[in-house]
Amino acid sequence: MKIFNQISEMKAFIREQQASGNAVGFIPTMGALHEGHLSMVKRAAKENNIVVVSIFVNPLQFGKPEEADRYPANMEKDLKSAESAGTHVIFHPDVMEMYPEGYKTYIEVKEISDVLCGVKRKGHFIGVATVVLKLLNIVHPDRAYFGQKDAQQAVIIKQMVRDLNMDPEIIVSPTIRENDGLAMSSRNILLSELQRSNAAVMYRSLKKAIELVNKGISDCCRIKSEMEQILTNQANAEVEYISIVEAESLKEVKKIQGKVLVAVAVLFDSIRLIDNVTIEV
Amino acid sequence: MKIFNQISEMKAFIREQQASGNAVGFIPTMGALHEGHLSMVKRAAKENNIVVVSIFVNPLQFGKPEEADRYPANMEKDLKSAESAGTHVIFHPDVMEMYPEGYKTYIEVKEISDVLCGVKRKGHFIGVATVVLKLLNIVHPDRAYFGQKDAQQAVIIKQMVRDLNMDPEIIVSPTIRENDGLAMSSRNILLSELQRSNAAVMYRSLKKAIELVNKGISDCCRIKSEMEQILTNQANAEVEYISIVEAESLKEVKKIQGKVLVAVAVLFDSIRLIDNVTIEV
Numbered sequence: 051m052k053i054f055n056q057i058s059e060m061k062a063f064i065r066e067q068q069a070s071g072n073a074v075g076f077i078p079t080m081g082a083l084h085e086g087h088l089s090m091v092k093r094a095a096k097e098n099n100i101v102v103v104s105i106f107v108n109p110l111q112f113g114k115p116e117e118a119d120r121y122p123a124n125m126e127k128d129l130k131s132a133e134s135a136g137t138h139v140i141f142h143p144d145v146m147e148m149y150p151e152g153y154k155t156y157i158e159v160k161e162i163s164d165v166l167c168g169v170k171r172k173g174h175f176i177g178v179a180t181v182v183l184k185l186l187n188i189v190h191p192d193r194a195y196f197g198q199k200d201a202q203q204a205v206i207i208k209q210m211v212r213d214l215n216m217d218p219e220i221i222v223s224p225t226i227r228e229n230d231g232l233a234m235s236s237r238n239i240l241l242s243e244l245q246r247s248n249a250a251v252m253y254r255s256l257k258k259a260i261e262l263v264n265k266g267i268s269d270c271c272r273i274k275s276e277m278e279q280i281l282t283n284q285a286n287a288e289v290e291y292i293s294i295v296e297a298e299s300l301k302e303v304k305k306i307q308g309k310v311l312v313a314v315a316v317l318f319d320s321i322r323l324i325d326n327v328t329i330e331v
Numbered sequence: 332m333k334i335f336n337q338i339s340e341m342k343a344f345i346r347e348q349q350a351s352g353n354a355v356g357f358i359p360t361m362g363a364l365h366e367g368h369l370s371m372v373k374r375a376a377k378e379n380n381i382v383v384v385s386i387f388v389n390p391l392q393f394g395k396p397e398e399a400d401r402y403p404a405n406m407e408k409d410l411k412s413a414e415s416a417g418t419h420v421i422f423h424p425d426v427m428e429m430y431p432e433g434y435k436t437y438i439e440v441k442e443i444s445d446v447l448c449g450v451k452r453k454g455h456f457i458g459v460a461t462v463v464l465k466l467l468n469i470v471h472p473d474r475a476y477f478g479q480k481d482a483q484q485a486v487i488i489k490q491m492v493r494d495l496n497m498d499p500e501i502i503v504s505p506t507i508r509e510n511d512g513l514a515m516s517s518r519n520i521l522l523s524e525l526q527r528s529n530a531a532v533m534y535r536s537l538k539k540a541i542e543l544v545n546k547g548i549s550d551c552c553r554i555k556s557e558m559e560q561i562l563t564n565q566a567n568a569e570v571e572y573i574s575i576v577e578a579e580s581l582k583e584v585k586k587i588q589g590k591v592l593v594a595v596a597v598l599f600d601s602i603r604l605i606d607n608v609t610i611e612v
Contacts, residue, residue, distance in 0.1 A: 155494035187496040213436035215468040
């Protein structure tokens with residue numbers, strides 16, 4: 051497995067690979083790799099000749115610089131698990147390589163960046179869109195993989211790539227869950243044992259939504275209120291939002307119809323977790 | 332000469348050309364081609380195997396939709412002059428092809444978009460950056476050519492391409508002038524005979540700046556005040572700005588030092604013209 055820190059060497063390698071007809075799959079990450087990431091690496095290894103994983107904690111998508119510093123990191127473990135899942139290249143630039151002095155350019159995907167997680171995390175999705183655009187220009191993959199766990203991010207990236215006439219195919223990969231249903235996330239390792247066990251409530255609330263829809267209930271008020279009951283009954287869980295939105299436009303819906311996204315954000319003390327399911331009727 | 336209206340056919344053509352080793356030169360325009368554009372086409376024809384000219388009046392960069400509608404257009408003449416200057420492909424999409432319903436993504440190059448022309452034309456350079464990024468992604472040129480007449484635009488595009496790790500080389504081509512010094516611009520055909528002759532005052536004011544610097548004067552206040560005298564002595568010319576800025580950062584300077592841009596914007600009744608010279612000491 052190769053490790054590149056420089057944009058120029060990453061670009062040169064990809065140019066060479068693609069000139070010899072190799073398809074490139076790309077999984078952008080902030081490190082702290084878990085089974086969710088690794089499932090995408092394995093899939094990319096099946097669908098492409100070369101798999102690139104980037105590890106870059108993007109300061110632009112955090113409200114405060116400290117938050118980026120606090121983001122979990124374990125480079126040695128990441129390299130091992132990436133390699134054994136089928137990664138050929140790690141792209142691991144530092145902040146100055148990605149945002150040199152005098153950096154000035156930002157991407158905004160309007161409307162869908164200001165809802166759900168965007169309500170509290172102002173500017174977060176400008177940071178996400180900007181770094182992903184840069185990474186896609188650097189790695190120039192045939193296919194790039196994003197997790198369904200970060201559903202809003204995936205919708206925004208797909209919109210950006212379509213709007214800006216970019217070439218990579220964007221593939222959204224299913225959420226991988228722990229045995230109790232908790233969605234895999236790099237943040238989970240920040241949880242205490244108690245918080246970890248409490249956090250399973252998120253998926254229980256989402257399963258309740260599925261259960262209600264399966265029973266023929268389509269009123270979103272009713273569904274959200276039953277979800278809220280489950281979440282608020284859990285000690286030490288503070289609900290940030292419970293939303294049911296149209297899956298592409300992310301517009302809040304009153305009635306389950308077509309493809310919708312049921313999404314929750316919950317704080318376990320200071321640790322903020324998100325999860326979602328899509329329902330199609 | 333081929334004419335493509337669809338993004339997909341433009342992309343397919345370029346992919347084929349570049350796969351067979353042909354270098355692509357690109358000149359984005361809003362039509363109403365003049366000698367300034369054609370000098371870039373001729374240069375691109377020397378430096379590349381394939382020359383693409385886009386003709387697209389970008390509604391995003393006008394404050395009001397009427398302004399885009401008022402932009403001069405003469406497609407038949409444009410096609411003839413583009414072809415005789417060496418163009419191989421015209422890319423001429425319509426607005427819905429470039430901005431389909433639900434379009435949401437915008438590029439902002441901060442700081443340098445808010446000065447000079449950006450002071451009065453709010454959002455103008457978001458529109459410019461966004462359309463140029465899209466066009467560069469569609470045409471995927473080896474080299475793209477921009478006129479020095481639109482100096483701020485050229486600086487913004489270079490910054491955007493560098494910041495976003497894009498591949499095309501950005502080439503800035505010298506301003507082409509009429510005999511009396513008026514910079515070639517698509518807007519010049521909107522001028523009455525009298526306005527047209529009055530407009531030559533802009534270049535006279537810029538030449539005064541060069542003359543003063545050559546005499547050893549470096550105080551920008553003094554230079555701008557002598558330029559202002561020339562411009563305000565001209566009947567029916569309303570100065571929007573006279574600025575002397577550092578050539579890359581576009582920050583206003585007090586003393587001529589290094590490479591500076593001397594830029595003016597003047598209204599001749601409702602017709603707004605811009606011009607500039609660079610001075611290096």
